[in-house]
Amino acid sequence: MKPVIGLNVDVNVQNPLDVKVGRRYIEAITKAGGVPVLLPPVTDDDDLDRLLSLVNGVVLIGGLDYSPLLYGEAQDPTVKTLHPDREKFDLRLINKLLQGTGKRKKKKKPLLPICGGLQLLNIALGGTLFQDLETKQAGLGDTHRPKAKDAATPSTAARDYPHHPVNLVDGTRLAKIFGTPTLKPVLSSHHQAVNRLGEGLVVNARADDGVIEGIELTNHPFAVAVQWHPEAHPEDSMPLFQALIQASAA
Numbered sequence: 248m249k250p251v252i253g254l255n256v257d258v259n260v261q262n263p264l265d266v267k268v269g270r271r272y273i274e275a276i277t278k279a280g281g282v283p284v285l286l287p288p289v290t291d292d293d294d295l296d297r298l299l300s301l302v303n304g305v306v307l308i309g310g311l312d313y314s315p316l317l318y319g320e321a322q323d324p325t326v327k328t329l330h331p332d333r334e335k336f337d338l339r340l341i342n343k344l345l346q347g348t349g350k351r352k353k354k355k356k357p358l359l360p361i362c363g364g365l366q367l368l369n370i371a372l373g374g375t376l377f378q379d380l381e382t383k384q385a386g387l388g389d390t391h392r393p394k395a396k397d398a399a400t401p402s403t404a405a406r407d408y409p410h411h412p413v414n415l416v417d418g419t420r421l422a423k424i425f426g427t428p429t430l431k432p433v434l435s436s437h438h439q440a441v442n443r444l445g446e447g448l449v450v451n452a453r454a455d456d457g458v459i460e461g462i463e464l465t466n467h468p469f470a471v472a473v474q475w476h477p478e479a480h481p482e483d484s485m486p487l488f489q490a491l492i493q494a495s496a497a
Contacts, residue, residue, distance in 0.1 A: 250495035252281040253302035255337055255364075257310045258288060258330035271478040272308055272361075278481055279488035281495065288336035295339060304357040304469075304495030305344060307337070307364025309476065312439060318375045325379040325438065329363075341371045345467075357469035357494035359487070362437055365462060365472035372445025372464075379438050380458065390456055392438040409435045413460045413475065419451035420463050421471055424490045433460075434479040441474075469494035 254272055259265035268285060276283040286298055286305070299305075311329045315322050317338075328334070347355045360368045366376055381388030393408050410432035415422040422428070430452075441459040444450070452461030452473065464470035469491065477484030 249280055249282045250303035250492055251301060252276045252283050252491070252495060253286045253298065253305045254283055255286050255305075255307055255340055256288065256333075257308065258333040260311070260330045263330055263332060268308060269478065271476075271481070272306060275478040275481040275484070275488050276306065276492075279485060279492045281488075281492045286340065288332050290336075292339070295343060299343060299356070302356065304359070304491055305340075306491070307341070307358065307360040307367060307472075309362030309364060309436070311363070312378075313337075313363070313367060313370055313376075315376070315378055317370050318373075320375065320378065323378040323382065325382060337367055338371065341367055345371060355468055355470075357491055358464075358467070358472070359491045360470075360472035361478065362474060362476055365474050366439060366441070368464070368470070368472050369441050369445045369448065369462060372448060374441060374445030374448065375443040376439045377442045380440055381438065387456060387458070388438055390454065391435045391440070391458060393436050408479075411435055411454055413452050413454060415461075416449075416451050416453070419449065419461075420469075421451035421461050421473070421487075424471070424486050426486075431483065433475040433477070433483075435475050437474055468497075 254268050256266045256268045273283045289295055312326045313334060314328050377383045380391055390409055390411055412432050413430040415428055447464050447466050448462045449465055450459050451463045454460050460474045462472050477487050
């Protein structure tokens, strides 16, 4: 039986009645052998527990920024925050997933946090972010953030999004999944990045400029997070999605 993979959804900042998830996430999960289902931002904890009881694994999607107040910093002018409904739900979701599910809280479901999902994982475990790479170092932002004005454009063309290679850290789960020290250029769409690592996390990937491109949780059956967007090039990234599916089927 195919494992069911839950996806959190985005809440439109301008119209909070509008929730959505990128179709590429759905297609990548499907091609890898999973059944994608959406996890809407319910407010009741029992409802969230019920939703999580229906899924075998979870993908945490990207989006706008999580509030820096979550890691004790004042908000930089470059930060564009998620709708509060999504942020509150995502925090409840990640905390439940890290604690485990079920009556004895022993079952920890496999996680694949992507882009903003990686940042959420780091924040939830007490880590911090560089709020803006360009502010940290002039020119650094252009390597990672979209050049197009509309960061939500669905194009994967190099003219709209930067693409850069990723260097995997030997011995990590991510390196074992891909079986190569370097990934060919991946699609990048972020202006923030991990600063201080959260508790229990290790770096599994970096860009040539040193920016952290992946982290994973050492005391978890499968919690592998990437800063780039693997769903944008599913053929190249299929080993990652397949690893999630295999872990979720166990």
